Amino acid sequence: MSDKEEFVKRILILILIALFPVVSNAGPAKTADEIVAASDAVRNPGKPFSLSVSLLEYREGSVQDKMLLTVYSKADQNSGQYRSLIRFIEPPRDENKLMLKNGNNLWFYDPESKSSVRLSQQQRLMGQASNGDVVTVNFHKDYKAAMENEETITDADRKQRKCYKLNMQSLNETVTYYRIEYWVDMENDQPVKGKFYSESERLLKIAYYRGYQEELGKVRPTEVIIIDGVDNKLVTKMNYSHYRFQEIPEDWFQKEYLPRFKGE
Amino acid sequence: MIRIWFPILTAALLSVMFTSSSGLCVQQDEDLGLIPDNVLSQSAEEASAAEPEKYRFKVYLDEAATANIKRKNLAVPVPSSNDSGWNNRLSLDLKAEMDFSPNLSLIMTDRLHYLLEENQEESGGRVQNDLKEVYVTGNSYSFLYLDIGRVNFKNGVAVGFNPTDYFKKNAVSYRISEDPNLLRENRLGVLMARAQGIWEKGSVTLAFAPEINQDPDTWWTDADSYGLRLDKTNNNNRFFSKITLNAFPDFNPEFLYFFDSDRSNFGTNLTKGIGDAAIIYLEWSGSNRPDIFAQSMTEAEESGTIPHNSPWVMDSGRESHFQNQLAIGFSYTEKVNRTTFVEYHFNEAGFSQEDWDKWFKAGAEARTLLQNPATEALGLGMLGQLWTTRKWSQEAQEPLSRHSIFIRTFWEDALIHSLDLTGITRINLSDGSFFAQPMAEYHLKKNLTLSLSVNLFIGSDETEYGSVNPMGDIKAGATYYF
DSSP: OOOHHHHHHHHHHHHHHHHHHHHHHSSSOHHHHHHHHHHHHHSSOOOEEEEEEEEEEHHHHHEEEEEEEEEEEETTTTTEEEEEEEEEEGGGGTTOOOEEETTTTEEEEEETHHHEEEOOOTTSSSBBOHHHHHSOOOHHHHEEEEEEEEEEEEEEESOOEEEEEEEESSTTTTTTEEEEEEEEEEETTOOOEEEEOOTTOOOOEEEEEEOEEEEEEEEEEEEEEESSSHHHHHEEEEEEEEEEOOOGGGGSSSSGGGOOOOOO | HHHHHHHHHHHHHHHHHHTTTTTEOOOOGGGGGGGGGGHHOOOOOOOOOOOSEEEEEEEEEEEEEEEEOOOOSSOOOTTTTTSEEEEEEEEEEEEEEEEEEEEEEEEEEEEEEEEEEEEEETOOHHHHHEEEEEEEEEEETTEEEEEEEEOOOOSSSSSSSTTOOOOOOOOOOOOSOOHHHHHHHOOOOOEEEEEEEETEEEEEEEEEEEOOOOOSSSTTOOSSOOOHHHHHHHOOOOOEEEEOOOOBTOOEEEEEEETTTEEEEEEEEEEEETTEEEEEEEEEEEEEEEOHHHHHHHHHHTTTOOTTOOSSOOOOOOOEEEEEEEEEEEEEOOOSSEEEEEEEEEEETHHHHHHHHHHHHHHHHHHHHHHHHHTHHHHHHHHHHHHHHHHHHHHHTTTHHHHEEEEEEEEEOOOSSTTEEEEEEEEETOOOOEEEEEEOOOOOEEEEEEEEEEEESSSSSSSTTGOOSSSSEEEEEEEHEE
């Protein structure tokens, strides 16, 4: 074998070695959008459900505010996006106030004044947590994802997780965040971390997903820790509990129903 | 030569393998360091489960002490002026909901006031109870709802003036604030039967509110402490209908028809989101009606407040013609969570600048007549008419002036945590006078809120807001939630 033939042979072997990890992952690789959809399925049960949410707002490690909410969510059959009805439980001054998100319509109902006011996506009702943080959202319906690379990152429990790092660009202007950097565990599609940006590329929030446990037939995150991107001494902890599948009538997602809601 | 290149190519390929998409890079996550340890270690605060509750109650106590700022010179004197320098209000608010079955409930809201004013200390003040709502609500066929009783039924998408809020007239029993939000919390419901169907694509609402016998001094008309004042909220037979369409994404128009006193009203409510921070909205109503002065005089004659067939002090047409009411505006939310509503209000039946000139001219004539004992009664009668109109517009909750601007800004967690700031302004576009209300609320505890507000009516003597007494007040309050 000549030197030239030897060289070609070695190059071929190297190419095979280089391709080996890809080939060994038998079956078609998931696209970035499919990964986001799979991680959405980890966060959100496929059927209508309700859960309780507690929000604890910390400044420099001290609790400065607390809210309790109940969230009722059901996917729209046409758009696939979730609609959410949120009932405020605490603090007492906000008890029984309601927030409805149906598509781009966001309504706030105050039972004291019996009035419904339409809100913009930007308006926050829950301290530093945006409405978009609390309502159920299928990211893959609102964002176009691109694979950036694969990274091993440390999750909020200080464990190393091998993740896909995805860059998600919003598909419409009414979403809460313009762009998201999103880390999804390669093994189980669990979201690990997200960095959320405004249109001007300002970092708005960093979120860590943790407290994974079995809820409604799947291991799901029960805690999200949100670090404010501007004032990073401000941290919000959201805890999810009392998950349950629940039949939710369609009229619950109509503005006209809000005065009739009894908190079933 | 080849032997030299081989290791270099190998190194390059391996380097590509471990840095490109097929490889994994390890990132030291500095963001984690931003989370304090106790945030990670503190156990979760469990929210309550979403279990159905058969009985639901909400009770709070609201205290407000007000010091009035008197106006020294009034262009048009008030005939029966309340010259109190201060007042105090303590209110106990209760809301109760009871489920008799999954489809049948009783709703009741009540507010009990203890009111004390300067010069009333010896009498010990007075008690006033407002039974705001008491009605039975039932549901059948999953989409159909029926309500019977006293219902507080609010309509409209605007904030400062709601042309389509057809049951607002005479509904505020005690004017606790100039803030339209707070006024809505203190309003009496209307005795009615209401049916509503709610579907995925929209809803239909029908309501009938009967006229209640106007006999005075009965338990349902008594304006004293515990009377229901149904004569005020139900002084006519009224019919209401509304269709809401949810057929379009991000656009849910409402169309309304209201029949009152032989008069048909048509209305619409429209809202639309613009980007992620702004909402535009429009609320319109139109009906055949007389001008505001003629309407207030006619109703005052009917109720006996002013004598029948007495000459009106303002030249105002009694004839009805189609007149529009409009509130059009937008809301904008800034990144700091400060939301501002800006609205233009148009009330075609309201006062033009020419009407205001007539109002002040009649007031000046009445003032002259007061100087002479022989004509004093005539002067007082004229002032009675002039101020009846202003009171009417306040009770009807519609702007007295034809063109005005309303601005409301709400800033949550402003400057420091738990401090909410609200600013309200109404500007008369004809004379430039305005009302301003800055208000601060501080949530001292999760169930205790302290508040401080200032109301100011600013303008020269012969302007809408410059002719009001008192010229303002300072109010300190506290609300405790049980």
